[in-house]
Amino acid sequence: MKKVLIIDEMHLSIIPLLENEAFQVDYSPQISRAEILEIIHEYVGLIIRSKTPIDRELLEKAERLRFIGRAGAGLDKIDLEFLEQKGILLFHAAEGNMDAVGEHAIGGLLAIFNHANRADLEVRKGIWKREENRGEELKGKTVGIIGYGNMGSAFAKKLRGFDVQIMAYDKYKTGFGDKFVEEVGFENLVDKVDVLSLHVPLTPETRNFLTLKILQKFKNPIYLINTARGEIISFATLNKSLDLGIIRGAVLDVLENEKFNTYTPAQKLEFEQLAARENVIFSPHIAGWTFQSYERINEVLIEKIKGSGIIYNA
DSSP states (O other), X not given: OEEEEEOSOOOTTHXXXXXXXXXXXXXXXXXXXXXXXXXXXXXXXXXXXXSSOBOHHHHHHOTTOOEEEESSSOOTTBOHHHHHHHTOEEEXXXXXXXXXXXXXXXXXXHHHHTTHHHHHHHHHTTOOOSGGGOOOOOTTOEEEEEOOSHHHHHHHHHHGGGOOEEEEEOTTOOSOOOSSEEEOOHHHHHHHOXXXXXXXXXXXXXTTOSOHHHHTTOSSOEXXXXXXXXXXXXXHHHHHHHHHTSEEEEEESSOSOOOGGGOOHHHHHHHHHHHTOTTEEEOSSOTTOOHHHHHHHHHHHHHHHHHHTHHHHO
């Protein structure tokens, strides 16, 4: 029997979808890393989110493993090089939540432009300030996208009805420009944009990519959207850029450190400063986490697994 182990919470539709392809499914979202290490040798498939690092230690014990399905987009917790050495296939389902991410990014941006959080709190308290909450329009602005994969392209598609100019830069991808999106170099992006949205994976190259030095190159003050990875820009850089007016406002679905109880004293101080700002909107890494994407991710994963032929060879 071909066995698949699921080690994270998933929409339960994943179980019959795998069983329909003749897999025996063990659904164990509460399993510990120690328990995974003890039993992983029994499985040909592993379905994950991001709870457990899929590192060399784990992969060396996965003697029968033929594939890993990542329910989501980020691959930074997976030892991709060792995975390739072992000939284990990797499937990830960025297409399953890209629309959710695009919508979330736009929702946060519109909320910043229209002071939605502050105005809501004021009205609840019986405070009626119209002039102080006068908003910005998205129409006529230039929106820059760094990273034009599934997430970046979905965000661009959602923007088309807003009468904006869209510019996109991707160091590793070319030929994607069309009548809606202008493909540009990084220097062109820096010269033109009013809004900057990040859609790149976390790699050694992108970690702390947005430094103060880089941000100071932008010609216009920008609104920043980060639904990608928090480690791309530090708390300290965000605070300094906001203080200097380089960043006018920020939509942050991800943080430099998302485990509050592990903050260093410096991180705690910087986060408290960031959290006190009215022109910053936070959410707890949920941009791609909708009821629809939760189920759609399963469908994308199964289609990719079926398309690879691994089902018949496992």
